[in-house]
Amino acid sequence: MEEIKEKYENFKEQVRAQADIVRVVSDYVPLKKKGGRYWGCCPFHGEKTPSFTVDEGKGLFHCFGCGVGGDVFTFIMKIENRSFPEAVKFLAGKLNIPIPEQEKNPAELAREMQAKEVYAANELAARFFQSCLINTEYGKTGVEYLAARGITREIIDGFALGMAPPDYNKLHLALERKGISEDTIIKAGLANKRDNGGIYDRFRARIMIPIRDVRGRVVGFTGRILNKDIKEAKYMNTGETEWFSKRNILFGLDTALKSIKEHKQVVLVEGHMDAISLHAAGVTWSVAVMGTAFTEQHARLLKHLSPEVVFSFDSDKAGVEAAVRAVPIALHAELKNKVMQVPDGKDPDDFIRKHGKDAYIKLIAGAVEGISFQINRQLEENNITTLAGKVQAVSNILPLFLECKSDIEVAQRIRDLARKLTIDEGLIQSEYNKLKRKDKKDDFMPRSVHLAPQATTALEQAERHLLFALIKGNDVLTGNFTNQLQKIKFENAERAEIFQKTILFLQKGSKNLATDLFEVLAEKGASELTNILRMELPSTDLAEMLSDCLRQLQLAILEQEFERHSSLAAEYEKQGNEKYLQELSECRRIKNEEKKIITLSNEIKNKAMQN
Known part of the structure; x- marks a missing residue:
């Protein structure tokens, strides 16, 4: 045992020594060297002015905004949501360092066991729900609903779609018969505690959509209600758990992964049913956000998987606003992005069922660059026939140009903007130069932040x-x-x-x-x-x-x-x-x-x- 422990300690030290913290962090955060440190925007909280620093010499990172800090292992633990041993192994894999056998401590064993039990509970629940959809009388309503949306048995099986029974106890009793404890069922988010003791099923009388991580493990569920007369939320998700976080998960990614790599593109939609309908029609490189906005975590994840994302949100006001918010996040992550809009106020699900795959592919081909989409929105929203409208449009558009990586691209965009606004190109260039100087100045944090916080006593x-x-x-x-x-x-x-x-x-x-x-x-x-x-x-x-x-x-x-x-x-x-x-x-x-x-x-x- 001591020999194994010593081997693991040496292995851990080898990984730490070879894992260049600047290179590791740069995979997730664009860094710029200023003085003796590297700076970037913190990946753990939203900010525009960089307050996140990496000290290569000391092997440490620190954010002056939210206070988070640590070494290369801590960074991977936090950004990848991994335990310490998992973070060490993750980095070892990237560095091609062989992983020795390890004698695990009780805490590690307990955490691994709990994770296995939760994944097992979720997998059994997915099978239970699918059986209820296919083999029960009340499941026929769900089958009819899916069939009306063009969802075939093949797609039902591919996504393991199911149906939650209307009862309060069918699921947890079925899981308990399989040896799953009440505690695990609750931890998995499949049931809630009763005030007077016992538990009851969280999901009832809903179409059930299993949510899987990139490795294909069921980490949670989304349930869609069918009875419109019931006054409950249309969609219900598994609550946030250690294994399920909407900010980090993209629905359908495990199924779409191969197709994304083949097409060198990912289509991002707003809802699960949009993604399922696209897959049913053959657009298999599509994924969906989990009922939340596109996040920095999503952008980082997609950047590793695809050179380009196409935002295909609903064409209503909310969908357009979601695209407006998503573009800067993608630009900041240096992820090439485009925006496509479905005509006639429809969502991707409605459009592809009515017009088919070929028509949708044409929309993808006609998608505009994210920056161009943002520029067009500003020109539409501001009255550019007036001086005030032109000034406001320029003020809102120029910050987008700071994300451009080429001076040639910036020059061309300024030229195009000047032409559309009938403003002298030199005036817009002058305003951009002022903004760029201010941005560079803001990039340098005050001298006081380069030191550890001063002791107050x-x-x-x-x-x-x-x-x-x-x-x-x-x-x-x-x-x-x-x-x-x-x-x-x-x-x-x-x-x-x-x-x-x-x-x-x-x-x-x-x-x-x-x-x-x-x-x-x-x-x-x-x-x-x-x-x-x-x-x-x-x-x-x-x-x-x-x-x-x-x-x-x-x-x-x-x-x-x-x-x-x-x-x-x-x-x-x-x-x-x-x-x-x-x-x-x-x-x-x-x-x-x-x-x-x-x-x-x-x-x-x-x-x-x-x-």
Whole structure:
């Protein structure tokens, strides 16, 4: 077992050493080098001005906007929604590093077991729903509904479409007979708890559409109601779970993957039924967003799979607005994009059932570039026969040109815009140059953000410096230091956790403290650890730094106690309460303790100098 563990630790260190954090992050975030760091817009929260930085030398990333931070493993864990071991294996696969056998810890085994149980529950539920659709009396309504939309048995089988029975207990009883526990059924989002105990099925009397991840595993469901008289939402999704997040999933991607690669294009529609109808008609390179807007996560995912996305949203006002929002997201991800519009206010489902595949393919061929679509919208929405309308249109259009990668493209677009607005080309070019200069200026964050956040108190600074010395100089921990460290209490919860885990890893002989810490820390702890590791401290002897930090920390804690007792003494004296004498005595004790600490610290320093 120890040999396997050592092999895994060496493997983990090999992956960490070979995984260039700039290259890894660049696969998801466009980065620009400014000074000694790389900058980009944070992939974990929406922003236009870059506040996300990658420090290649230290192997760290940090966002000054949302505070998230960590090393290359933390980044993959967060952006790919993977556990630490999964992130290590993911990077190893990209680097072609062989993965050794590993002795998994109980937490990893429990997480893997829970995931397997949830996937199994969802797969069994999908089969149950499909059987209900095909083999029951109440399923006939669903079959008729699908047939009216051109959905054949072949498509039903291909997408494993089903029907949820109208009862409150049919599904969970069927799953329990298969050995699935109530807890797993709830975790999978298939049932809800009753207030008086027990559970009831979440989906009832609905056409059921299984949602699969890229690997083909059922991670959730969407249910479409058939009875219009029932006052419930038309569509119901599995609630957000560890395995199901609408922002990260595209419906039908597992089925469409091969066709997307063949056509070098993906057609993105708004709804599940749109995608299913397109597949039924032969447009098999189509996928759908999950009842939510097109997100940065979707853009990053598609960029890895296809050189081009065609937005084929509904032609109503909501659909047009969805396309308007989607284009900048795709542009920012450097994903080539086009917008096609279905005529007569129809959605893709209606159009392809009425006009067929060939007519729809012609619409795809006639799709306009995303930027051109946005420009045309601005020209339509603003009254460009007036000066105010022209000014507003130019103001709204020019930011789009900042996403263009070629000066030639920008020049041509400015020329075309000037012609359409009958404005001097030089005036538009001048406005664009101003905007570009401002954008470059905004790209550079204020100097203060290049450093770790400044400590607000001496105690906070001492805590951070002590942890820095421990992590960076793990060989400085001697008996003297260990005895003193046992008496330390951290004021900040995240730093207290980092301290406790650091001592634990040091006792286990950790080879890379930072990596081991990032593996076990939650998001707030990882962010604080990043702040500590990013600190720019003057070159100094780490043992000396540790000694100084211990002294500062102990003195800072004592000073806080002194302030408290001093304040109480003054309050009691005003009240004429003799307790003020006890408080004054405590103040003297604290001052004597401070003198002892200073004396002991000086003795340790002198011994170190003599050695």
